[in-house]
Amino acid sequence: MRTILIILKKEFRQIFRSRPMLLVILAMPVIQLLILSNAADYEIKQLRLAIEDFDKSRLSAELIEDFTFNEWFELTALDLNQEKNDELLAKDEVEAIIAIEAGFEKNLQQDRTGNIQIRLNAIDGATAEVAASYIAGVINKWAVQEQKQVRSRYLYNPELNYKSYMVPGILVMLVSVIGIILTALNIVREKEIGTQEQINVTPIRKYEYILGKLIPMLIIGIVEFSLGLILAIVVFGVPHLGNILLLYVYLFFYLVVMCGIGLFISTVAGNQQQALFLAFFMMMIFLFLSGLFAPIESMPDWAKVMTKFVPLSYFIRVMRSIMLKGSGFLELQMELVVLIVMGIIMQTIAVLNYRKR
Amino acid sequence: MENNIRAAGISKSFGSQVALQELDFAAAPGEIFGFIGADGAGKTTLFKILTTLLRQDAGKAEVCGLDTDKDFREIRRIIGYMAGRFSLYGDLSVEENLKFFAQVFDSTLQENYELIRDIYVLLEPFKKRRAADLSGGMKQKLALCCALIHKPKVLVLDEPTTGVDPVSRREFWDNLKTVAAEGITTLVATPYMDEAMQCDRVALLQEGRILQIDRPAQIIADFPKAVIILKTEHNRNQLIRKLRKLPEAESVFSFGETIHVTCEPAIKGKLTAAIAAAESGISFQPEQAAGIEDCFLYYMQRADGRENN
Incomplete structure (x- = not known):
């Protein structure tokens, strides 16, 4: 214990002495949140629509009315000419076409499926994705009034605020970078400059050294997260419906996983350059499969399976659920179990691979 | 006199590369024992085995009666090691480095101050300076202080004077003599043959084998x-x-x-x-x-010739 404290003191002394690093640690959450949450803002203010009403019934008229009176949409064409509408879509004059099939009302009244077709220009995939969910949102609301069942993934972000959706995910990304890259670099650096060897001829034990290295990273991660969280709530007005303390419980176990990965990288990399590349490579894969930028629901099956092994995807889900939905521990038990198991596995592999006796 | 370090039949290979072949030697308390050899002769490998950083493939090594393989934890309390290159924390000050290594050994700067006083007085004016900003000679002195701060029984120095100016080199050897007078066994590796004369005994190392081992004066006399x-x-x-x-x-x-x-x-x-x-x-x-260098060059060439024939 005493030895760990000595190492901790040394680590923090080094961190506080390195001004560029301190600057990055403090500035990173601010800059990343500001840039990413705005750049990754898929929010569409005015969605131009063409509606083809083949049913011309009371229900279809009601639905169209819902779109007309919704401030997010602008009805630019109400025409049954499909070819002409497709041309409008191709020329970017509308973002989406909604077609209500003939017999829509009749089918619904007889408890059969009423079909609505949505055509989108998928060249800009992200916009199309958002447009689709916006439309689904309106249809969903209408369906609730009509007591019909439609599902929408925007159920818990009723203002369709993309920032609220992105910011918790970006916070996760932030602490992941700290956990993986900072940990890996910090340990490999000692290997590179030879101090590792000097440490190895002292009575410092392996577990003392590793704890002395990981605890500062956990603390920095928690501080970083808190900074980002304050920014998210105060500056971005992201709702925080759930228990913030519960968020920190998940954060702790998540950081344990990340530091484990960082430690593992440090055991396979010979120098800082290798460590950085490895860490970067892992971060990229994690980010793509995290559900942060592309929704997991729209991934192919094989990718969906892969996301199950990506710790980010669990913590992002936890963050969004707790902050936006106000979920409690009961709804997120599985995620906690997965994170703890992942933490144990990663740390074990890393510690076993760490050569010091 | 009881020997502080004993090595018998030490062998070590890295893949197909043989680093040490059945090495035997012993060093007594207070003795300055030099290992002279070119780069790649096996000096560093031997030192890493004795300091428990590496494990030998065969043979047995003891430091103060402790087995390097089994009792590595106890050995780490009683050895001081200075690696071939500067390996202290460059972003910490002279004082902070010293304190850190003292604390790690459950000691304090004051406790063993007597031992390092002669060296530390030269460093003291720079004690607030970052170790990375010290001159080469000062870095070596700091590294020696850090290796001595817990009053080890055995001091292992891997090429401590490589890349250091002649004046600092001489000062460094003077420091070592002070340390040896305290009864600390010092193993020192050097590629400089002229430094052999400063040692109580030397071993000439080539391709993982000891060619000659004796007092330098005796090696010359026997030439x-x-x-x-x-x-x-x-x-x-x-x-x-x-x-x-x-x-x-x-x-x-x-x-x-x-x-x-x-x-x-x-x-x-x-x-x-x-x-x-x-x-x-x-x-x-x-x-x-003939000087010591004549002897070493001759023996090395002869060993080379045998190898080639």
Whole structure:
């Protein structure tokens, strides 16, 4: 214990002495949140629509009315000419076409499926994705009034605020970078400059050294997260419906996983350059499969399976659920179990691979 | 006297690369024991085994009666190690480095201050300076202080004077003598043959084997050959090539300005006359006994020759 404290003191002394690093640690959450949450803002203010009403019934008229009176949409064409509408879509004059099939009302009244077709220009995939969910949102609301069942993934972000959706995910990304890259670099650096060897001829034990290295990273991660969280709530007005303390419980176990990965990288990399590349490579894969930028629901099956092994995807889900939905521990038990198991596995592999006796 | 370090039959290979072959030696308390050898001779590997950083493939090594393999934890409390390159925290100050290493050994700067006082007084004016900003000589002094701060029984120094200026080198050796006077066994590796004379005993290491092991004066006394030292006005390399062709010349080496030729003592006069007759522009240095470097170069060349035949 005493030895760990000595190492901790040394680590923090080094961190506080390195001004560029301190600057990055403090500035990173601010800059990343500001840039990413705005750049990754898929929010569409005015969605131009063409509606083809083949049913011309009371229900279809009601639905169209819902779109007309919704401030997010602008009805630019109400025409049954499909070819002409497709041309409008191709020329970017509308973002989406909604077609209500003939017999829509009749089918619904007889408890059969009423079909609505949505055509989108998928060249800009992200916009199309958002447009689709916006439309689904309106249809969903209408369906609730009509007591019909439609599902929408925007159920818990009723203002369709993309920032609220992105910011918790970006916070996760932030602490992941700290956990993986900072940990890996910090340990490999000692290997590179030879101090590792000097440490190895002292009575410092392996577990003392590793704890002395990981605890500062956990603390920095928690501080970083808190900074980002304050920014998210105060500056971005992201709702925080759930228990913030519960968020920190998940954060702790998540950081344990990340530091484990960082430690593992440090055991396979010979120098800082290798460590950085490895860490970067892992971060990229994690980010793509995290559900942060592309929704997991729209991934192919094989990718969906892969996301199950990506710790980010669990913590992002936890963050969004707790902050936006106000979920409690009961709804997120599985995620906690997965994170703890992942933490144990990663740390074990890393510690076993760490050569010091 | 009881030996502090004992190594018997130490062998180590890295893949197909043999680093150490059945090495034996022992060092007594207070002894400065030097390992002389070129880069890649196995000095660092041997030191890493003795400091428990590496494990030998075969053989047994003991430090103060503790087995390097089994009792590595106890050994780490009683050895001080200085690696070949500067390996302290460059972003911490002189004082912080010292304190850190003292604390790690459950000691304090004050507790063993007597031992490092002579060295530390030179460092003290810079104690607030970052270790990375010290000069080469000062870095070595700090590293030595850090290795001594817990008053080890054995001090292991891997090429401590490589890349250090001659004045700092001499100071460094003076420091080592002070340390040895405290009864600390010092193992020191160096590629500089002239430093051999500073050691109580030396081992000449080549390709993982000890060629000679003795007191430096004894190695010189036992040297069975005679040395002719000469200078030329003409091209030195050309002359060396020519001399090496002479069957009587057993080794020919360039020593800065001069050339050293070793031969059987009986034929020294004859060979000198023959060289004088064959070459122009040569001047012979006055009669001089062989130095430690002559001995080492001769033995290394001989070992090389055996290897090749």
